[in-house]
Amino acid sequence: MKREEKIRANLRGLTQSAPPKLAQFAQWIQDNLHQVAFNSIRGLAQLADVDSNLVTRLVRELGYGGFDAFRAEVQQIVQRTGASYGSRARALRDRSEADIYAEVISASRENMNMVTAPESIAGLDACIEPLLTARRIYVVGVRSCYSIAHYLSYVGGMAFENFQEVPSVPGAILDQMCATGPEDIVIAITYEHYSAEVVRACQVAQDCGARVLAVTDSYNSPIARNAWKVIQLPMAGPQLLPSLNSAFLAVELILAAMTARSAGAADKVSSYEDRITRFGGYTEDGGVTSR
Structure with missing residues (x-):
């Protein structure tokens, strides 16, 4: 099964079997998967209007050791499928400068490491x-x-x-x-x-x-x-x-x-x-x- 299909299948499973709040958030991620690539835990929680702990819980339910591993996998999917520049710009809308700066710096370091x-x-x-x-x-x-x-x-x-x-x-x-x-x-x-x-x-x-x-x-x-x-x-x-x-x-x-x-x-x-x-x-x- 392809990487994106596997993630989406696991998210669908959570929407059907998880407690209400987690199920609703899993559905939101299904509809906004590309946002994971461009956000921190806090940024994603703000966009989805949920608590940061719920983001961490979802990641663990999906089988990842941490949010960074989940985001890295989604980043590869987004990079491969070519998210539009417009969607990238929209993903920056209303995010705090501190959050954006931190993510740009973190991603740049990872790019350099690779x-x-x-x-x-x-x-x-x-x-x-x-x-x-x-x-x-x-x-x-x-x-x-x-x-x-x-x-x-x-x-x-x-x-x-x-x-x-x-x-x-x-x-x-x-x-x-x-x-x-x-x-x-x-x-x-x-x-x-x-x-x-x-x-x-x-x-x-x-x-x-x-x-x-x-x-x-x-x-x-x-x-x-x-x-x-x-x-x-x-x-x-x-x-x-x-x-x-x-x-x-x-x-x-x-x-x-x-x-x-x-x-x-x-x-x-x-x-x-x-x-x-x-x-x-x-x-x-x-x-x-x-x-």
């Missing part, structure tokens, strides 16, 4: 040498993921010759992908809802023989299915959009590891920095150089 787990680091590490030896590296990301793509391409371009500039004009993504080949790597970044431009870019690059490194939220992502390698991003949190902090950390780990293994990266960065400084690209203010 990205830095040994198996995740091993997956990242397997990409480093091929990236260093690739003829060209293209980075593709649009909308919210454009910031990650631009950062990776910009910083990568400072240190390495093979990073290509991220396209910023209409049609340029397709133009780049048509020029790829077997010696190239395309780093594609997208999550549910998956950007059509990025999915199409991967298809074109693969048709041209390029390797695709998919940076995405799920192994079921359309860019992960035929990818050379996949970096799965934990993106939990109550934010308006799925959290991108894990994506930035993954990118920074890649760049740092590539630099550590490159004989010429440091000199190339220094040369870049000297040029920008020479022509006034950095402003001196009180003895501190701002970037």
